Structure formats: structure tokens, C-alpha cells
Amino acid sequence: DARVTQTPRDKVTEMGQEVTMRCQPILGHNTVFWYRQTMMQGLELLAYFRNRAPLDDSGMPKDRFSAEMPDATLATLKIQPSEPRDSAVYFCASGLYNEQFFGPGTRLTVL
């Protein structure tokens, strides 16, 4: 049963620290998405890739967030420096055509 995996599942850090979240998409999927979910804003699309190339990262705060796909089996989302307002659940999803499969999420708490 193929699944999207995310690590870590939970992360507590202090303001100013660097945070890296990792995602392993389902093998064979050609698109990868990063979302952020909060109570106030709901589900927001941060960035997405097709065939490892970034297609759109307009949802990301450019000064502190970066997203990459070093290879087809790994996508990363980095925040540097982190701020309390970054506290949220971050989801990775991978897809083929128009269906997306979500990972379990990384719950980030920035103190």
C-alpha cells in the first residue's frame, strides 16, 4: 500500500531556529505539493513541483521559506529563521494527473 511519508511527525523548536521537514512522495508520482494548515487560514498551498522542477511557490514567504526536490524520492521544506506564526501542520502530497495523496503531516510548534 503506497503512501506519502513525512518526517518528523512533530517538531517543537524555538524562534530563530532552522526547521527542515521532509517528504517521500509515492514512487511514480510526478507532482509534489506542500500545504500548510491552521485554524485561522485553513489549508494553504505553499509550493508545488512537477518532475522535480518548481512550478509555483507563490504561496510561500520567500524570505524565510524554501522548498526543494533533491531527487525524485525526497522533497524538503525549510524555514530559516522560524517564527511563532509558522506554527501549523505542514502537509506534503504527491500526485499523478489530478489526484493528490496526502501524507500524515508535520505538526510544527515554534515557541
Added chain:
Amino acid sequence: AQSVTQLDSQVPVFEEAPVELRCNYSSSVSVYLFWYVQYPNQGLQLLLKYLSGSTLVKGINGFEAEFNKSQTSFHLRKPSVHISDTAEYFCAVASGSSNTGKLIFGQGTTLQVKP
């Protein structure tokens, strides 16, 4: 630009009662439509999808949805809900022409099933 509106933020219902979660979309092109469910502390899981063909789509866990092009709606229904259906439900739309795979999500509807 495409958008999705879920008309109810919360829907309380008693167990074994029928339920309808409403979703309207706006798009000037052909669309693909989806419903996802999110259980507490989990990611989103696909319930059902409309890509083409029959406007009545059946999904997992006894859910179904009907695509109504004239009303630009894609309402989700279940004839008899269970306590285990308590979750957040998201309607989403993708452009049928751009094929980017990008989905536009609604704000979500919390279904609360009471015993």
C-alpha cells in the same frame, strides 16, 4: 480564477440520519471535482472524484456526490451516518484544461455525528 465555497462550516447530525454537505464552485472552464476527508490528526484522504461521465459519483464509506453543471455544485451525501464519520470534509476543484494537478480547496465543513 477558480474558487470553491463550502456553504456550511459545521454540520451537526444524529447517528443514522442522512447528511448533505454543500459545495459550490466557480470556473469558466471544465473542471474536475473532489471530496476529501480529514480525520483528527491525520492527512486528507480522497473520498470520491468526478472527472467525466456519470454525474452521480460513488465513493468510499457509503458517500456519494452529484455534479450539477448548471448549478455549479458538487454536494456530498450519505443516507445514514455513523459516529466514525465525524471529521472535516473538503471540497476541491481542478482545472480540466490546464492539467497542472493543482487543486483549489474549500474552507472545509466539520461533520459532527452525535449518538
